[in-house]
Amino acid sequence: MVASVTSILEKYNKDKTRLMDILLEIQEAFGYISSEAVNEIARCCNISTVDVQQTISFYHFFTQKPTGKYTVYLNNSVVANMMGREQIKETFERETGTKFGQVSEDGLFGLFDTSCIGMNDQEPSAIINGKVFTNLTPFRVKELVRGMREGKDVEELMVEGYGDGNNGNKLVRSMVMNNIRRKGPILDDNYTPGIVIWKKLPTMTPEQVIAEVKASNIKGRGGAGFPTGLKWEFCRRAKGDRKFIFCNADEGEPGTFKDRVILTERPKLLFEGMVIAAYAVGATEGILYVRHEYKYLQKHLESILQGARERNLLGKDIGGIKGFNFDIRIQFGAGAYVCGEESALIESAEGKRGEPRDRPPFPVEKGYLDYPTVVNNVETLCAVVKVMLNGGEWYRSFGTQDSTGTKLLSVSGDCKYPGVYEVEWGFSVYDILGMVGATPDVQAVQVGGPSGTLLAPVEFRRILGYEDLATGGSIIIFGKHRDLLKDVVLNFTEFFIDESCGSCSTCRIMPVVLRNKLLKILNGKGVIKDIDDMLEWAKVLKASRCGLGQTAANPIVSSIKNFRHLYEQRVRMDTDFDSGFNLAESVKDYIEASGRVIVE
Amino acid sequence: MAKIVNFTIDGKDCIAEEGLYLVQAAKNNGVYIPTLCNYEGIKPKGSCRICTVRINGRLMTSCTTPISDGMKIESNTEEINDLRKAIIELLFVEGNHFCPACEKSGNCELQALAYRFKIMVPRYPYTFPQRRVDASNPKIIKEQNRCIMCKRCIRAIKDEQGRSLFAYKKRGHKSEVVLDPVLGLQMSDELARKAMAVCPVGSILVREQGFIQPIGTRKFDKKPIGSEIEMSQPTK
Ligand SMILES: Cc1cc2nc3c(=O)[nH]c(=O)nc-3n(C[C@H](O)[C@H](O)[C@H](O)COP(=O)(O)O)c2cc1C
Ligand code: SF4
Ligand code: FES
Numbered sequence: 001m002v003a004s005v006t007s008i009l010e011k012y013n014k015d016k017t018r019l020m021d022i023l024l025e026i027q028e029a030f031g032y033i034s035s036e037a038v039n040e041i042a043r044c045c046n047i048s049t050v051d052v053q054q055t056i057s058f059y060h061f062f063t064q065k066p067t068g069k070y071t072v073y074l075n076n077s078v079v080a081n082m083m084g085r086e087q088i089k090e091t092f093e094r095e096t097g098t099k100f101g102q103v104s105e106d107g108l109f110g111l112f113d114t115s116c117i118g119m120n121d122q123e124p125s126a127i128i129n130g131k132v133f134t135n136l137t138p139f140r141v142k143e144l145v146r147g148m149r150e151g152k153d154v155e156e157l158m159v160e161g162y163g164d165g166n167n168g169n170k171l172v173r174s175m176v177m178n179n180i181r182r183k184g185p186i187l188d189d190n191y192t193p194g195i196v197i198w199k200k201l202p203t204m205t206p207e208q209v210i211a212e213v214k215a216s217n218i219k220g221r222g223g224a225g226f227p228t229g230l231k232w233e234f235c236r237r238a239k240g241d242r243k244f245i246f247c248n249a250d251e252g253e254p255g256t257f258k259d260r261v262i263l264t265e266r267p268k269l270l271f272e273g274m275v276i277a278a279y280a281v282g283a284t285e286g287i288l289y290v291r292h293e294y295k296y297l298q299k300h301l302e303s304i305l306q307g308a309r310e311r312n313l314l315g316k317d318i319g320g321i322k323g324f325n326f327d328i329r330i331q332f333g334a335g336a337y338v339c340g341e342e343s344a345l346i347e348s349a350e351g352k353r354g355e356p357r358d359r360p361p362f363p364v365e366k367g368y369l370d371y372p373t374v375v376n377n378v379e380t381l382c383a384v385v386k387v388m389l390n391g392g393e394w395y396r397s398f399g400t401q402d403s404t405g406t407k408l409l410s411v412s413g414d415c416k417y418p419g420v421y422e423v424e425w426g427f428s429v430y431d432i433l434g435m436v437g438a439t440p441d442v443q444a445v446q447v448g449g450p451s452g453t454l455l456a457p458v459e460f461r462r463i464l465g466y467e468d469l470a471t472g473g474s475i476i477i478f479g480k481h482r483d484l485l486k487d488v489v490l491n492f493t494e495f496f497i498d499e500s501c502g503s504c505s506t507c508r509i510m511p512v513v514l515r516n517k518l519l520k521i522l523n524g525k526g527v528i529k530d531i532d533d534m535l536e537w538a539k540v541l542k543a544s545r546c547g548l549g550q551t552a553a554n555p556i557v558s559s560i561k562n563f564r565h566l567y568e569q570r571v572r573m574d575t576d577f578d579s580g581f582n583l584a585e586s587v588k589d590y591i592e593a594s595g596r597v598i599v600e
Numbered sequence: 601m602a603k604i605v606n607f608t609i610d611g612k613d614c615i616a617e618e619g620l621y622l623v624q625a626a627k628n629n630g631v632y633i634p635t636l637c638n639y640e641g642i643k644p645k646g647s648c649r650i651c652t653v654r655i656n657g658r659l660m661t662s663c664t665t666p667i668s669d670g671m672k673i674e675s676n677t678e679e680i681n682d683l684r685k686a687i688i689e690l691l692f693v694e695g696n697h698f699c700p701a702c703e704k705s706g707n708c709e710l711q712a713l714a715y716r717f718k719i720m721v722p723r724y725p726y727t728f729p730q731r732r733v734d735a736s737n738p739k740i741i742k743e744q745n746r747c748i749m750c751k752r753c754i755r756a757i758k759d760e761q762g763r764s765l766f767a768y769k770k771r772g773h774k775s776e777v778v779l780d781p782v783l784g785l786q787m788s789d790e791l792a793r794k795a796m797a798v799c800p801v802g803s804i805l806v807r808e809q810g811f812i813q814p815i816g817t818r819k820f821d822k823k824p825i826g827s828e829i830e831m832s833q834p835t836k
Contacts, residue, residue, distance in 0.1 A: 048759075050767035050780040057770045336771070353768065358646045358664035502749065502768070502775035503647045509690045512773050513724050537724065540686045543652045543659050580725075 003029050005037045009044045016045040017369065019055055019351030023062055024292075024332055028130075031071070032063045058353040058501075060114060060335030061292050068103045068110025070148045074126040077116035077254045078491045079412045079476060083123040084137075091138040095145035108148065115337065115495055116254035117293040120412035120476070121179050121419050129154045130295055132176050166264045171299040178261050179419025182435070184406040185386045185398065186266070186379065187422050193268035194311060196388045197319040201279050206236060209280040213384060215392025217404040222248055222340070222377030223448070223472040223547070228384065231374055234364040235281040238372035243283035245274050245326075246368065246375040248345055249290045252337035253449035254495060255474030258408035259378040261420045263290070263297050266382060267304045271328060273381030275318060276388055278326040281374055286328035289345050292335050301330055337499040341546045342375035343367075344501065355501045356546040377472075379408055399425035403465035407473055411436045413446075414479035423464075430460040432475060441480040444563070449474035450492035451551035454484070456562040484559060485566055486522055492555035493518060500548060506540050507549025514538060514556055520580040526571040527578050535560055605669035609653075610676050618669065622662035623651055626675070630833065632826035633675055634684055634716070636709055636800055637750035638663035645751050648691075650684050650713070681717070688713050689722035694773075696731065696745040697801075703810035704802030706818030710748060711801075712825035737784045739792040740806055747777050747803040756798045757791060759783055765791070777803075 003011075008025045012018040022041060026033050033056055042049040056062045061073075074080075074089060093099055096109040103110040119125040122134035131154045133144070147157045155173070162168035163177040180187060201209070214229030235243060247270065251259040262270060274286045288301070305328055308314040318324045331349045338344050339354035346368050348354040367373020383405055387395045396404045403425035409432065412418045416437030423432075429445055445455045447464070448471035455462070462468050478484060497511045517534050520526050538553035560567060572578055584591075584598055591598065602617040609631050616625035621644060626633045637648035646661035653662050654674040662675075674680060691710060699705050731744040753766040754777060765783050769776045787795075796806045815821065 046761060046763065048763040048765065048767065048780040048783050050769070050778055050783075051764050053778075054767040054769055058768075353771070358644070358661065360666065497772060500772040502770070502772045503645070503751075505648050505650075505687055505691055505694070505749070508749065508773050508775065509694045509727075512727060513690070513693070516725065516727070537686075540683055540690070543649045543683055543687070545646060545649075545661075 005040050006044075009041065014044040015351075016047055017351045019045070019052070020331065020334065020348060022351075023056060023059075024334060027062055027334075031068075032066045035064070038064075055351065055353055058336060059292075059333070062334050066103065066107060066110075067112070069108050070129060070154075071110045071112070072126050072128050073112050073114040073117070074100070075115070075117045075119065075123065076113045076491075077120065077123070077495075078488050079120045079255065080116075080123040080125070081487060081491065082413065082478075082482065085124045087138050088124045088126075088136045088141055091141040092145070095142055109145075114293075114335065115498065116252070118251055118257040118260045118291070119176065120255050120257055120410065122177055123412075127293060128157070131155070131158065132174055132293075132296060133158070134175055134177070166300060169300060171303055172264070172297060174296050176260075176264075176296075177419075178265060179417075180261060180265070181417055181419040182421040182423065184422035184424070185390075185395075186262075186269075186382050186406060186408065187420075188386075191266075191269060191385075193272060194308075194313045194319075196272055196385055197275055197313055200388050201276070201319055201324075202321050206280045206282060209276065209388065210236065212392050213280070213387055216384075216387040216395035217392070218380065218383055218387060218395065219403070219466060220377055221379035221383070221407065221472065222342075223253070223451075223470075225466050225470050228376065228380055231364060231376070232277060232280045234362075235283075235372045235374045238365050240372040242285065242369075242371045243281055244368045244371055244373040245277045245281070245283045245286040246342070246345060246349070246363075246373055247274055247286070247288045247378055247381055248340060248342065248375055249288060249294070249378050250333055250337075250340035250345060251291055251294075251378075252340045252499075253451065253472055253474050254492070255412055255446065255449045255476045256410045256472055257412075258410045258420050258473055260294055260297075262378050262382060262408075263294060263301065267301055268308070269382045269385050270378055271304065271308055272313070273376075273383075273385045274328060275313065275326060276384055277374055277376065277381060279318075279321075279324060281372070283374070284325055284327075286326060287331050287349055287368070288328055289331045289333060289339070289349055291333045291339075295332055298330065298332070305330075336501075337495075338501045338546070338548050341548065344546070345375060346373060353501065355503045356548075358545065379473075400463075400465050400467065402467040407464060407471075409464075409473045409475050411475045411477070413475075413477035414438065414442070414482070415477050425465045426463050428461055428463045429455060429469070432464075433460065433477065436477070438477050439479060442477055443480045443482060444478045444484055444488075446474070446476040446478070446488070447471050449476075450495055450555055451547065452554065452558075454488070454555065454558045454562060459562070484563060485518070485570070489555045489559045490515070490518055490522065493552075496548065496552040496555075500552070504544045504549050507544040507546075507552055510537065510541050511552045514553060518556060520578075521567060521570050523580075524570065524572070525578050525580045525582075526567075527576050528568070528571055528573075529576060530571065531560060531564070531567045605667060607667060607669070607671040607673060609673045616667050619666045622653070622655075622660075622665045622667050622671075622673070625667040626662065626673075627829050627832075630830065631675070632829040633662050634713060634826060635663055636713065636748070637752060639752045639756065639798060642752065642755045645755060647749065647751055648687065650687050652683060652687075653680060684713075685717040685719060686723070688717055689719060689724055691748050692719075692722050693724045693726045694729070695748065696728065702746065702802040703805055704746075704799075706815060706821050707813070708802060708820075709800035709825060712820040715820070716824045716826065734779065736781065737779060737787070738807075739787055739789065740779070740784075740795060740804055742777075742779050743803050743805060744776060746801045748801055749775055749777060750800060751777070752798045752800065753777065753795055753804060757795050759786070759791075765795070 343357035344354040614629040734742040
């Protein structure tokens with residue numbers, strides 16, 4: 001029996017700030033959100049139907065039409081393409097008789113593209129009815145489609161067995177591999193959950209906790225690199241009847257998957273970090289915001305939370321500390337990279353479109369439901385537990401002067417050992433390539449995902465750290481045989497076009513204008529001036545509200561700076577002007593409609 | 601009484617009540633900072649980015665940034681003016697804007713800004729999007745070719761219960777601002793007129809209200825947008 005729309009609405013008290021959960025449950029129960037459901041939600045929550053629709057239509061995984069009994073979301077990230085996605089896509093289309101972006105006539109199959117699902121070390125992969133299928137081959141796809149035609153359950157379709165570690169746990173049952181290849185203080189197995197809560201917190205004041213975190217000099221691992229201790233201090237000082245701790249597990253930057261591994265293998269460490277943060281700032285409620293792609297981890301995470309409540313690591317008088325009350329709920333996203341931006345994350349958790357807010361005010365002053373809120377990355381919160389356990393000074397012994405501690409890297413692309421590596425800050429790109437078994441003919445390395453930098457070999461001596469290459473940890477390696485402009489830069493630029501929230505004029509329009517220019521060059525119609533135009537035009541993006549828009553031209557700009565010759569090889573040298581106009585293309589519709597042909 | 605703070609815009613000494621949005625603070629000092637998505641009386645949502653200034657070195661939008669003591673603001677500089685001009689050009693290439701045939705011509709803020717910034721032709725290629733005209737409502741027409749996604753109508757037009765009549769749909773360059781089909785039918789004449797007035801361009805039109813104002817009497821026929829602020833005396 002599926003829940004009715006009414007019962008779902010009642011479960012969330014018809015509270016419009018819980019619209020995400022309401023929509024997620026309706027989507028899951030019915031496979032889509034019907035217009036009747038939209039009307040019912042609007043009526044019960046007393047908002048207009050367009051208001052409901054503006055949230056629905058923002059998120060990739062909400063649909064207003066059925067998406068097939070078997071819904072396949074095939075990753076279209078750069079690395080998926082490198083690992084043979086095209087063949088997988090063709091096989092799916094051929095075997096199901098359906099095109100991508102469509103649902104088969106009998107309603108059995110729905111095939112859709114989706115951006116990086118956090119499985120770059122095991123591509124090509126797809127999410128089928130919420131389950132992740134990795135390392136796909138055309139052979140496996142044929143098998144899968146045959147199984148679907150036989151009406152098998154997705155669980156039955158998984159013949160590979162389960163992945164390592166907790167992926168095999170009965171609450172997870174996923175074939176995903178952790179691929180942990182190097183451990184350090186964060187991934188260390190030698191950790192007793194709850195130890196800081198039991199042993200340390202009762203002996204320290206919140207101010208002392210903040211002082212210890214400050215002493216470690218740890219900065220945020222989500223990309224922006226803001227000092228964690230300072231953030232907590234701001235939030236502690238902010239006035240508010242309620243305060244919130246958010247853990248950002250939206251992990252949407254193409255090429256990162258280390259948070260997925262932490263959620264799978266070290267969730268207790270993460271939750272302990274959230275409790276420490278709550279103690280430090282005086283928060284009573286926590287929200288773990290997890291990207292929709294990791295929904296297969298839901299039961300696992302919820303059971304750990306339940307266990308923590310039973311052991312008094314969450315709930316009332318935590319760790320025996322009188323009056324220290326804190327609990328955590330999990331909020332799932334629904335497919336929007338920009339929700340990883342902290343204020344968009346908050347908007348989304350409030351049931352709205354994930355549009356970043358104007359700042360000031362910052363979340364530490366006015367965050368979730370306008371209460372002071374700390375947003376921290378998964379890895380940051382895990383590292384803090386170790387800081388509390390061993391002291392800020394111990395933590396500073398790792399890394400460099402400006403970048404203390406270790407960093408989890410998500411390595412993928414052309415190398416022997418893709419996976420998660422915990423290294424000290426200060427590691428050079430060159431050393432990473434050696435460590436992960438990259439071939440000597442590496443052409444380029446993308447550090448920090450699409451919003452980062454495309455490095456050429458002359459820069460491989462650069463180091464990871466806030467003082468040089470600040471990064472959330474996505475490292476993608478490209479061998480000599482890759483077409484950087486077509487396969488990498490174009491894909492990344494389209495990623496930003498698809499993921500822009502559309503609020504800022506700059507971010508909404510400029511990436512499209514730049515993409516069109518890039519296509520002009522790729523189509524052999526470019527001239528030298530087009531290259532310089534792109535560099536010049538990209539500058540307006542700096543006026544965008546959030547990091548997405550501000551970095552949306554990075555793939556183009558950094559590739560022009562470091563690989564200008566690739567552009568020059570492709571532009572026309574015989575002229576300095578080409579409008580890019582293509583007669584045949586421009587009159588295509590007319591020609592088709594009239595049945596005429598163009599004579600050259 | 602609120603605290604009075606000192607700040608400078610392009611070197612000019614200014615004073616204002618602390619916490620006032622920068623656009624307003626500048627206006628009170630007789631300095632015009634171009635705006636487009638901002639609308640007096642409704643909550644700002646820095647979406648057009650035209651009011652961008654440099655504050656102590658950082659790009660910020662002045663419609664959303666509260667003024668504070670000691671701010672050094674750069675606004676009328678070559679860099680910032682070119683940025684604003686570029687943004688206006690982007691808005692022109694994003695949609696399909698044919699000023700001579702538009703009901704709002706002369707009263708359109710986008711057009712007026714283009715004149716003020718002396719735009720002859722945008723530096724970017726037009727994108728010629730396929731957009732629809734939504735004429736399903738008996739009172740107003742939503743002309744999507746001209747919508748610049750400023751969200752003014754979304755923020756300003758609500759029914760008695762506070763429900764929005766307009767909302768965003770989709771995201772990124774596919775975004776649209778749409779009218780609620782149900783609430784739209786119950787819209788009063790007054791609200792319809794307000795919606796048209798709030799729209800800075802000709803995307804929301806009250807039926808049978810086009811071209812009623814003779815050329816020469818329209819808002820920006822005689823003086824460029826912003827000149828009323830520049831000619832005003834600073835308020836104390
Ligand atoms: C477009 C965009 C996407 C982001 N995605 C993430 C993300 O997936 N995870 C994350 O922790 N931070 C992400 N961030 C950074 C967050 O805004 C924020 O800085 C971070 O969560 C703060 O935590 P930290 O201080 O622990 O790093 C993103 C930022 C932007 C602009
Ligand atoms: S920069 Fe882009 S993603 Fe960020 S708020 Fe603006 S439009 Fe949205
Ligand atoms: S007027 Fe400030 S961003 Fe539009």
